[in-house]
Amino acid sequence: MEIQIKKIAAIIGEPIRSLVLWTLLDSRAYTSLELAIVAETSPQNMSMHLAKLLEANLLHVDKQGRHRYYRLASAEVAFAVEAISTLIPDIKRKNITDNNTDVTYCRTCYDHLAGKIGVLITESLVNKNFLQLKANNHYDITAEGELFFNSIDIDIENLRQKKRILAKTCLDWSERKYHLSGALGQALLDKMLHEDLIRKKKNSRAIIITHKGEIALRERFDLKL
Amino acid sequence: MEIQIKKIAAIIGEPIRSLVLWTLLDSRAYTSLELAIVAETSPQNMSMHLAKLLEANLLHVDKQGRHRYYRLASAEVAFAVEAISTLIPDIKRKNITDNNTDVTYCRTCYDHLAGKIGVLITESLVNKNFLQLKANNHYDITAEGELFFNSIDIDIENLRQKKRILAKTCLDWSERKYHLSGALGQALLDKMLHEDLIRKKKNSRAIIITHKGEIALRERFDLKL
DNA sequence: TTAATAGTTCAATCTGGAATTAACAATGGA
DNA sequence: TCCATTGTTAATTCCAGATTGAACTATTAA
The missing domain is CATH 1.10.10.10 (Winged helix-like DNA-binding domain superfamily/Winged helix DNA-binding domain)
Known part of the structure; x- marks a missing residue:
């Protein structure tokens, strides 16, 4: 060892x-x-x-x-690298001061959405009973959830075909709460990028929320930023 | 950066x-x-x-x-080192096969109890309404909780005097759930070691539960192992 | 077929940082 | 007081592992 x-x-x-x-x-x-x-x-x-x-x-x-x-x-x-990055001197102070653009606020984690926004969206999905947290840190997609995801053009049945786990929790080092990962987490991120609700910043995991995105987040997830 | x-x-x-x-x-x-x-x-x-x-x-x-x-x-x-250790080849397989003695089952995390046991005890404390999860990932100790901890000889009022945060969540890399940390988490570990409910293995973070410990865990936390 | 691009492999070199050697400071016990 | 123990610092050596250079394979496009 x-x-x-x-x-x-x-x-x-x-x-x-x-x-x-x-x-x-x-x-x-x-x-x-x-x-x-x-x-x-x-x-x-x-x-x-x-x-x-x-x-x-x-x-x-x-x-x-x-x-x-x-x-x-x-x-x-990804988790290990993130954990190491928390040891960088001054990173904590930075995160507190310059909010809304830094990586603790809105960023990608591996291949899905993380940070405050990632956690809020996940919590919203659970609150609306679209997702249910199960044992082994998996999420079940409810019947309502499947309708919802289909309505925003994410084909759940198609995701089920993939070998990858459909929906599971991922720990967030900044928020210290769960956010959504797995095939669904990835699909959601892809969708939001494709719809230009969010944009990746170059050479950073930080993500910008567009004006269009703000509206969509409010409508779909009841998030007011 | x-x-x-x-x-x-x-x-x-x-x-x-x-x-x-x-x-x-x-x-x-x-x-x-x-x-x-x-x-x-x-x-x-x-x-x-x-x-x-x-x-x-x-x-x-x-x-x-x-x-x-x-x-x-x-x-x-501690968190970063733990995260790195998850990248060691075969560690997952090991953890699954030789249960009950390995670090995913029962171990210390920094200065408090972690692993499956750490998570179970924490969940038990919450279920019995001795602890309440609050915002910012802190735990409140309820009036009943204070009585309980005093009954097992942990002086909450004394812990409050310390500069350290009294009770907060700590993420568990193996269980991917919360366990208790902070001054209370430390006090609980100390107490259990002192009472010989658990013992530290040499050169390892793994912890052994004594027979006395098994009984105490069942009585105090309704945990049957 | 030729040329260009993307990427790897293998030998030879080079160097940053670990290890060693030696000397020194601070504590505590006899 | 002396001396053993714990620990650090500073100067030097040394080597594992990164870098470089040259040659090679594989793919694509003209």
Whole structure:
């Protein structure tokens, strides 16, 4: 066990590799070259680092033609990176002072919505009895819920076909409450991005809520911001 | 921000330092020499590593005579180390197979009880209306609760005098539910150790429930194991 | 078929930071 | 007082692991 923790820590601890993990935290998949540019190093070097991250099962890679898209291997990895980021000096103070644009307010976690907004939306879905929290930290989608999601063009039946868990809780490090993850969490984020209710900020996991988004959040989830 | 994450990751990532953090996770304070022995390195070298951990605000040190007692600086640090430990290969499988003795079942988190037992006790306290979950993830101690804690020799009024937050939630990485932390969480752990209801395993955060403990858990918290 | 792009692999080098050596400060007991 | 113990600091050495350079494969487009 001690040897294991040393190994994993050493893998995460290398500056370039930690930056890669940090970069991938926005749920996007990046190519090797893109990551090399972000980390300001050579493609060969990045390739070596990515190989180590893959070997430690921290990353997952999709081959598509001559491209290879790297992304985090699991929510646990995202969780660990988030936890490490809370140790950055001054981050707490920052989070308190500049609200509404920072990552504690509205951000992505892995591939779904997190932060205050993510938690509020999830709570709203539960309050409206669209979701029910079950054992094992899974959510059941109620009959009403299925109607609701279909009404905003998220096909639950289609999501059920996927291998991935449909809806489960994910702990939020800033709010310390649950937010929605799983296939439904991802679908909801995709939908909101696609409808331009929210926009991803470049090189950050922070998310901006558009004016259109404010209205939709009020109408659909009773959230007034 | 990117530079910051690299720095913190590099501090945590060094094998000896990660082992120190891992060791301190059992909430005990260790001296420099003890840590050097655990990590199988020289006192000078350990001293250098401890200085770096201190400088990064990951550790806290108490001077007592010629001894210096090192412990984790905050629950955030414990949380990050726990999160990293979930990335160790096979840990999930292990946790499932050898139950009742491993750290997911019963362990300490920083300075209070965690794992399945920690969560169950907390839920029991809430169900019996001894604790009430409030906003900001704090617990209120009810009048009945105060009587209960006093009856098992935990002086709530005394705990109130302390600067520390009395009772708040702490997220459990294995159970993914809340358990009790804060001054009350610490007092409860101390009390249970002192009464020999539970015992700390050496070099581990795992905790053993004694026979006496089983009986007390059933009587006080309606927990049958 | 050729050229360009994306990405990896392997050997050779280089270097930051850990480990070592030595000296020193502070506490407490005899 | 002396000396053993705990612990730090400062200077030097050393090495694991990152970086670099060159050669290679695979895919796409012209």
